[in-house]
């Protein structure tokens with residue numbers, strides 16, 4: 001048995017609780033998946049967002065989520081911070097949220113929309129030992145709440161801190177997150193509700209590969225308007241949602257220390273030398289997530305030096 005088969009075998013054997021292991025999961029474990037070639041994506045031009053929160057309202061309506069504590073036209077939410085002064089995050093009742101950033105030297109504040117980035121090689125998927133997650137050929141990362149056991153491993157594994165839980169259900173908490181409007185729109189070729197609702201045309205829906213070309217054309221067409229980087233083109237193996245900004249991404253809360261490797265690539269060598277032990281899986285992903293981030297941070301620092 002070669003090393004690759006051993007890795008696949010470790011996952012398949014160790015994760016025997018999952019009746020139907022997904023092909024993409026095995027490929028991701030072998031580091032060979034790389035995403036679906038014709039998958040769809042969204043390009044977000046952060047320079048255009050005015051923080052109107054129309055996208056938040058559209059998402060809640062489309063996904064049948066409850067009314068938020070404060071109405072969508074209450075902009076005092078931009079002053080809210082979670083414990084530790086961190087900006088707002090998505091919750092079980094809000095699959096997308098917009099935050100405001102005051103950036104030195106920028107005339108106006110910058111608004112940034114958050115939701116699942118729908119990674120090409122999702123750490124949530126590869127970390128889930130009951131195979132609750134699926135990466136669809138259309139590009140969405142969806143999940144089956146009936147299978148989810150509420151272990152929260154995906155929450156730890158996700159490099160963007162996206163999955164949240166239905167904590168209101170004490171007995172059976174399940175994962176909750178943006179599904180790229182898969183059931184109601186994406187699988188029929190329609191753009192997500194938040195994209196369609198945006199009055200500023202902040203988001204462009206299309207084939208991921210076409211959006212990458214478009215993003216680079218936009219950068220080249222107006223030198224100095226955008227930072228010369230398409231966030232999500234390469235981070236953690238690439239994501240379906242990608243971003244253009246006029247200020248450095250690290251100044252608006254993006255993790256710029258994520259390398260181009262999917263999180264699974266930091267784990268697979270380790271999996272090749274030890275048997276899979278399900279009880280250490282969450283700790284394993286936490287460790288490798290930190291390792292991946294730190295390794296890239298060190299690389300960035302030495303490149304600067």
Ligand code: SF4
Nearest residue numbers: 116117119123124158
């Ligand atoms: S952003 Fe997080 S939750 Fe979304 S697909 Fe990537 S790893 Fe999964």
Ligand code: SF4
Nearest residue numbers: 059178180181192194
């Ligand atoms: S893609 Fe759909 S589920 Fe995701 S944030 Fe937009 S409206 Fe909500």
Ligand code: SF4
Nearest residue numbers: 049050052053055198
């Ligand atoms: S609807 Fe568009 S402009 Fe308004 S907050 Fe959302 S992304 Fe920004």
